[in-house]
Amino acid sequence: MQKIGLEVPLFKQCLESGHYDEAIRKDIAKQCLESGHYDEAIRKDIADAQGAGLTGTPSFFLGMTGADGTPVKVLRTIKGAQAYTAFKSAIDSLLTGQ
Secondary structure: OOOOOOOOOOHHHHHHHHOOOOOOOOOHHHHHHOOOOOOOHHHHHHHHHHOOOOOOOOOEEEEEEEOOOOEEEEEEEOOOOHHHHHHHHHHHHHOOOO
């Protein structure tokens, strides 16, 4: 079983270089990642995201609930870092029913 965590090159490189948020204690982050404690949950999250068609972060789902309180139905997906105008346009189109 492949380990998730320090096997991720960019994160490992970041921890080793010291170029990380000083609020994160390197020793605690490394211990957490090496323990494998969260590997199963991370794999599940990755599989869920891939099942929803997501390929990276950030990703946003926009939708509406029914008047009767039914669960949110995803109507738009915004992938990647986008400008405010992309969100405004998507939300406005949902509110106008387009």
